[in-house]
Amino acid sequence: MDWENVFASRSSRMKASEIRELLKLLDQPDIISFAGGIPDPALFPTEEFQQAFTNTLSGEKQTAALQYSVSEGYVPLRQWIAGQMEKLGIHCSIDNILITSGSQQALDYLGKLLLSPNDTALVTWPTYMGALGAFNAYEPVYDRLMANGNRSAAEYRDTAADNNSRVKFAYVSVDFANPTGETLDRPGRERLLDLAQDLDMPVIEDAAYQSLRYDGEAIPPILALDIERNGHIDKTRTLYCGSFSKTLAPGLRVGWVCAAQPVISKLVLMKQAADLHSSTINQIAIHEVASKGFDKQVAKISVAYSARRDCMLSALEVHMPEGVSWTKPEGGMFVWLTLPQGWDGADLLARSIETQRVAFVPGHAFYADGSNRNTMRLSFSQANEETINEGIRRLGMLLKSV
Amino acid sequence: MDWENVFASRSSRMKASEIRELLKLLDQPDIISFAGGIPDPALFPTEEFQQAFTNTLSGEKQTAALQYSVSEGYVPLRQWIAGQMEKLGIHCSIDNILITSGSQQALDYLGKLLLSPNDTALVTWPTYMGALGAFNAYEPVYDRLMANGNRSAAEYRDTAADNNSRVKFAYVSVDFANPTGETLDRPGRERLLDLAQDLDMPVIEDAAYQSLRYDGEAIPPILALDIERNGHIDKTRTLYCGSFSKTLAPGLRVGWVCAAQPVISKLVLMKQAADLHSSTINQIAIHEVASKGFDKQVAKISVAYSARRDCMLSALEVHMPEGVSWTKPEGGMFVWLTLPQGWDGADLLARSIETQRVAFVPGHAFYADGSNRNTMRLSFSQANEETINEGIRRLGMLLKSV
Numbered sequence: 001m002d003w004e005n006v007f008a009s010r011s012s013r014m015k016a017s018e019i020r021e022l023l024k025l026l027d028q029p030d031i032i033s034f035a036g037g038i039p040d041p042a043l044f045p046t047e048e049f050q051q052a053f054t055n056t057l058s059g060e061k062q063t064a065a066l067q068y069s070v071s072e073g074y075v076p077l078r079q080w081i082a083g084q085m086e087k088l089g090i091h092c093s094i095d096n097i098l099i100t101s102g103s104q105q106a107l108d109y110l111g112k113l114l115l116s117p118n119d120t121a122l123v124t125w126p127t128y129m130g131a132l133g134a135f136n137a138y139e140p141v142y143d144r145l146m147a148n149g150n151r152s153a154a155e156y157r158d159t160a161a162d163n164n165s166r167v168k169f170a171y172v173s174v175d176f177a178n179p180t181g182e183t184l185d186r187p188g189r190e191r192l193l194d195l196a197q198d199l200d201m202p203v204i205e206d207a208a209y210q211s212l213r214y215d216g217e218a219i220p221p222i223l224a225l226d227i228e229r230n231g232h233i234d235k236t237r238t239l240y241c242g243s244f245s246k247t248l249a250p251g252l253r254v255g256w257v258c259a260a261q262p263v264i265s266k267l268v269l270m271k272q273a274a275d276l277h278s279s280t281i282n283q284i285a286i287h288e289v290a291s292k293g294f295d296k297q298v299a300k301i302s303v304a305y306s307a308r309r310d311c312m313l314s315a316l317e318v319h320m321p322e323g324v325s326w327t328k329p330e331g332g333m334f335v336w337l338t339l340p341q342g343w344d345g346a347d348l349l350a351r352s353i354e355t356q357r358v359a360f361v362p363g364h365a366f367y368a369d370g371s372n373r374n375t376m377r378l379s380f381s382q383a384n385e386e387t388i389n390e391g392i393r394r395l396g397m398l399l400k401s402v
Numbered sequence: 403m404d405w406e407n408v409f410a411s412r413s414s415r416m417k418a419s420e421i422r423e424l425l426k427l428l429d430q431p432d433i434i435s436f437a438g439g440i441p442d443p444a445l446f447p448t449e450e451f452q453q454a455f456t457n458t459l460s461g462e463k464q465t466a467a468l469q470y471s472v473s474e475g476y477v478p479l480r481q482w483i484a485g486q487m488e489k490l491g492i493h494c495s496i497d498n499i500l501i502t503s504g505s506q507q508a509l510d511y512l513g514k515l516l517l518s519p520n521d522t523a524l525v526t527w528p529t530y531m532g533a534l535g536a537f538n539a540y541e542p543v544y545d546r547l548m549a550n551g552n553r554s555a556a557e558y559r560d561t562a563a564d565n566n567s568r569v570k571f572a573y574v575s576v577d578f579a580n581p582t583g584e585t586l587d588r589p590g591r592e593r594l595l596d597l598a599q600d601l602d603m604p605v606i607e608d609a610a611y612q613s614l615r616y617d618g619e620a621i622p623p624i625l626a627l628d629i630e631r632n633g634h635i636d637k638t639r640t641l642y643c644g645s646f647s648k649t650l651a652p653g654l655r656v657g658w659v660c661a662a663q664p665v666i667s668k669l670v671l672m673k674q675a676a677d678l679h680s681s682t683i684n685q686i687a688i689h690e691v692a693s694k695g696f697d698k699q700v701a702k703i704s705v706a707y708s709a710r711r712d713c714m715l716s717a718l719e720v721h722m723p724e725g726v727s728w729t730k731p732e733g734g735m736f737v738w739l740t741l742p743q744g745w746d747g748a749d750l751l752a753r754s755i756e757t758q759r760v761a762f763v764p765g766h767a768f769y770a771d772g773s774n775r776n777t778m779r780l781s782f783s784q785a786n787e788e789t790i791n792e793g794i795r796r797l798g799m800l801l802k803s804v
Contacts, residue, residue, distance in 0.1 A: 001639045003664045006570060006604060008518040008540070014671040041465035049468060053455040063443035066451060066651035101503060101655075105677040112539065116410040133675035137514065138410070168408060202408060237403045249468035251682035253503075262405045269416040273535035275507040279681050280653035 009117075013136040017129070018346075019365045032391035034378040035359040037178060037333055043301045044249050045289055052288035056281060065281040071272040072264075073099025073256070074283035080291050081242070085258055088210075089224030090240070092233045096258055098267050101278045103208050103243035103255035107134040107171075109267055109274075110204055110239055110257070114168050115140045120160040122170040126336075126366030126375070128178045128206060131171055142368035145170050147184055149191040153198035167199050169239075173206040174222060175213065176332025179366045179377040183330055189222045193229065196237055202263075208243045208255075211298050213331040214306035223258065234260045244286055246333070247298055252282040305333065308380040311388045319396025333381040336363070339374040343402060346373065356394040411519075415538040419531070420748075421767040434793035436780040437761040439580065439735055445703045446651050447691055454690035458683060467683040473674040474666075475501025475658070476685035482693050483644070483658055490612075491626030492642070494635045498660055500669050503680045505610050505645035505657035509536040509573075511669055511676075512606055512641055512659070516570050517542045522562040524572040528738075528768030528777070530580045530608060533573055544770035547572050549586055551593040555600035569601050571641075575608040576624060577615065578734025581768045581779040585732055591624045595631065598639055604665075610645045610657075611734040613700050616708035618732040625660065636662045646688055648735070649700055654684040707735065710782040713790045721798025735783040738765070741776040745804060748775065758796040 056065045072078070078094040085092050100106040107130065115121065115138035122145035123131065132142070143159050144151075160167045170192060174184045184192070196203045205222045220228075226236040236259070243255040257267060271277065289297075312335055316326055323340040339345070345362030352358045363375025380388060458467045474480070480496040487494050502508040509532070517523065517540035524547035525533065534544070545561050546553075562569045572594060576586045586594070598605045607624045622630075628638040638661070645657040659669060673679065691699075714737055718728055725742040741747070747764030754760045765777025782790060 001602070001604065001637075001662070003662075003668075006516060006602075007668065008514070008516055008521070010518075011515055011668055011672075014668060014675060016671060020674075038470050041469050044465055044468045046459060046464050046468065050456070050459040050464075053459060054452070057448065057452040057455060062448050062452075063446055064653075066446045066448065066653040067443050068440050068647075068652045101677045101681075108676040112410070113413055114408060114410055116412075119410070130675070130678075137672065137675060200403070200408075202403065235403075245470075250470045251466075251468040253677065253679070253681045260403070260405075266405075266409065266413055266416060269418060270413075270539065272422075273416060273532070273539060274510040275503045275655065276532075277655070279503075279655045279684055282681055282684065 010137050010139050013139060017133070017365065019361055031353070031357050031359050032383065032387055032394070033359040034380070034383065034391060035361050036382055037361070037377070037379040038382065039246060039250060039301070040304065040382050043304055045293070045297050048289045048293060049249065049285060052285040053281070055288060056284045061284055065284050067280060069277050069280040071268050071277045073097070073278065074280065074287060077283050077287040080287055081256055081258070089220045090227060090233065090258060092258055095261050096233050096264055098257045098264050098271065099278050099283055100255045100257060100271070101253040101275070102245055102250070103206065103241040104130055104134065106241040106255055106257045107131050107204070107206070108137070109270055111135040111138045112270060113263070113266060114202065118163065118165050119168040120163065120165045121168060122156065123368055124172060125368070126179055126363060126372065127171065127368065128173050129366050131206065132368055140168070141165055143167070145172065147172065147188050147192065149188070153195055156199060167201055169202045169204055170196060171204040171206065172222070173208070174210070175207060175219070176209045176329050176334070178209070178332070179334055179361070179363065180336040181327045181329030181332050181334040182336070183219065186219050189219065189225055193222060193226055202237045202239055205238050205240045207240055209246055209332040210242065211247050212302060212305065212333070214302055214309060216330040234262070236260050239263060244290070247294065247301070248286060248289055252279070252286055254278060254282055254286045305381055308383065308385060308388060309335070311385040312378065312380040312392060315389050315392035319393050321396065321400045324399060333379050335378045335380065337376045337378060339376070339399070341374055343374040345376040348376070348398065348402070352395065352398050356398050358391045358394050358398070360395070412539050412541050415541060419535070419767065421763055433755070433759050433761050434785065434789055434796070435761040436782070436785065436793060437763050438784055439763070439779070439781040440783065441648060441652060441703070442706065442784050445706055447695070447699050450691045450695060451651065451687060454687040455683070457690060458686045463686055467686050469682060471679050471682040473670050473679045475499070475680065476682065476689060479685050479689040482689055483660070487660055491622045492629060492635065492660060494660055497663050498635050498666055500659045500666050500673065501680050501685055502657045502659060502673070503655040503677070504647055504652065505608065505643040506532055506536065508643040508657055508659045509533050509606070509608070510539070511672055513537040513540045514672060515665070515668060516604065520565065520567050521570040522565065522567045523570060524558065525770055526574060527770070528581055528765060528774065529573065529770065530575050531768050533608065534770055542570070543567055545569070547574065549574065549590050549594065551590070555597055558601060569603055571604045571606055572598060573606040573608065574624070575610070576612070577609060577621070578611045578731050578736070580611070580734070581736055581763070581765065582738040583729045583731030583734050583736040584738070585621065588621050591621065591627055595624065595628055604639045604641055607640050607642045609642055611648055612644070613649050614704060614707065614735070615733040616704055616711060636664070638662055641665060646692070649696065649703070650688060650691055654681070654688055656680060656684055656688045707783055710785065710787060710790060711737070713787040714780065714782040714794060717791050717794035721795050723798065723802045726801060735781050737780045737782065739778045739780060741778070741801070743776055745776040747778040750778070750800065750804070754797065754800050758800050760793045760796050760800070762797070
């Protein structure tokens with residue numbers, strides 16, 4: 001069969017990421033990797049999950065845990081999440097919450113719900129690579145969201161019109177964003193809501209790292225500010241995507257969307273048609289672990305990750321040559337480096353692997369247009385402090401030799 | 403916000419099923435339900451899953467089970483599935499297998515891969531309601547697949563051309579199909595492959611019930627026949643969707659696609675973008691339970707379900723009025739009733755609930771065009787034999803009173 005001839009046009013947007021392919025080759029013990037951006041498994045609440053799965057499969061929920069369940073998600077988990085949302089200034093009910101298979105699925109579903117081919121999605125330059133991947137399946141065009149307010153609603157509208165397109169939403173990762181580690185401040189969030197009102201568009205708020213703040217003051221989620229403006233979550237335009245992957249464990253694939261009820265209703269129908277529901281037993285186990293000790297777990301990982309972040313930032317101060325700058329994240333897992341103009345992160349990765357045995361992610365993969373090749377993402381979540389120091393020292397040697 | 407104004411056009415195809423909404427209301431203890439069509443939880447291998455989750459979270463896999471994993475799926479599980487496929491005459495490698503979150507997700511992904519708006523999908527009249535739901539998101543038109551060969555390739559092609567459309571695939575549930583319980587015989591499978599060759603289209607083979615044969619001779623899967631014709635799985639056009647939901651447990655959401663490698667590669671990219679991967683820990687647990695005792699579990703449920711099927715078929719003989727006919731399934735969970743012309747399954751359900759307290763699914767929901775309202779689906783998977791006898795007796799009273 002000539003498969004290319006039968007695949008839908010959207011499939012041409014599904015391409016192997018050169019970065020992912022490259023990184024697959026790097027799973028070698030002598031490489032110091034700042035590439036991954038995934039949680040340190042040594043910090044997982046493994047015993048708590050052992051207990052939770054044992055309880056679930058020996059108690060009164062044992063058969064329900066193995067059975068089909070409702071598309072909306074496990075009610076006690078949705079109640080627990082609603083309680084967490086309340087603490088963030090988001091007053092909502094379980095009818096505002098859909099459980100998804102990780103927040104990646106939330107991004108896929110929101111793209112599916114909102115994007116027709118050639119619609120415009122506003123994303124920051126750079127943005128989360130996985131959001132671009134999820135949205136690509138629905139064939140959008142991208143325009144650059146200037147979160148500092150440097151572009152007016154009219155400019156976005158005109159750019160879309162020039163493409164025979166229409167702005168459909170803005171996507172932002174708000175706290176300690178992947179890949180930059182930066183946080184959108186409160187005025188920035190308010191400006192984004194102003195823009196969204198002007199363009200009459202929803203805002204997708206990716207809060208995957210929200211709980212991982214190591215210092216500085218917490219900033220209300222955009223959804224909380226939206227509720228302040230409009231009085232009730234069901235009158236808001238912000239679609240909040242949360243995840244247990246960075247706090248409890250990613251392997252169970254449990255995340256959620258919190259949004260106005262008309263959106264959740266539609267997403268429930270979409271989920272029913274697409275995969276019926278997320279794993280019943282995993283939702284029950286996540287609920288048990290979260291309700292018994294979410295804050296304790298977050299405190300534990302915050303201590304570890306903040307020490308690694310401090311270590312990486314200090315090492316960068318010591319080892320980086322002039323002309324290299326980097327972000328100072330207040331949380332999350334990432335530091336973002338900007339190199340002198342003309343340098344190329346992908347070329348440097350190849351040289352780094354060969355001569356220094358240090359891995360990172362070249363930054364251009366996070367740009368919808370593949371620009372800004374003079375950037376790179378470093379993750380501090382998985383290496384210990386000694387390794388971080390040594391890795392940054394070697395990276396400094398490489399960059400000094402350019 | 404005026405949400406309808408920002409939703410993509412595909413969202414208009416995502417509607418609440420009136421049937422599902424109705425059945426939600428029927429979860430009352432005094433109702434005898436033949437509606438569900440889900441496994442009997444009393445037959446789940448609960449102890450085996452207890453053991454598997456305990457082993458997984460206390461052994462050497464304990465952190466890997468909670469961590470991100472590859473989009474393709476857990477290698478030992480793919481190896482085990484490849485072994486099962488081999489037994490069915492499907493020689494393949496793990497590169498021909500993608501793990502999905504249930505076979506429902508496989509249907510969604512295949513629709514996403516193949517369907518552009520207004521493409522034609524060939525489906526039987528009736529067909530699995532959930533397949534229509536999954537495909538609807540990609541805005542196809544449906545044409546009636548005559549599995550008996552009563553329509554020529556040219557007729558399908560012409561009908562599509564009349565709609566400015568193109569036939570993109572045929573979807574069939576082959577063994578003890580939901581909703582009819584019927585099995586496509588070997589000549590029917592060969593004819594379908596002939597048709598697929600003539601139309602140069604793929605065949606989606608839904609094998610969700612494949613293992614649940616209670617009597618009669620096993621028929622090779624369409625994919626096995628396709629390999630016989632073409633010599634190698636990578637030269638075939640059949641996309642086989644399997645599931646552990648009917649054999650081990652649906653709550654873990656583990657299924658698979660087995661197909662030519664170019665299709666699997668594309669589906670892997672799609673899965674990576676859509677939800678990264680299916681739950682790591684569930685894949686490990688399913689592998690452990692399946693590799694230790696899949697055949698024993700299938701034997702156990704087959705004994706129970708075949709007795710219920712026999713009971714339901716006998717009760718139908720005793721209690722149904724003249725003019726009502728039904729299928730005689732060799733496996734699965736369903737019997738399909740055809741009532742005299744002019745009768746209406748949905749009306750009868752309302753009356754049955756009110757006067758007899760017996761639930762079933764009106765058949766028109768399984769027709770892409772909503773036709774054939776004089777049909778109904780009965781499931782024998784969840785009720786015990788006494789209840790089946792009593793329920794069919796009451797249903798007979800109702801139908802005799804029409």
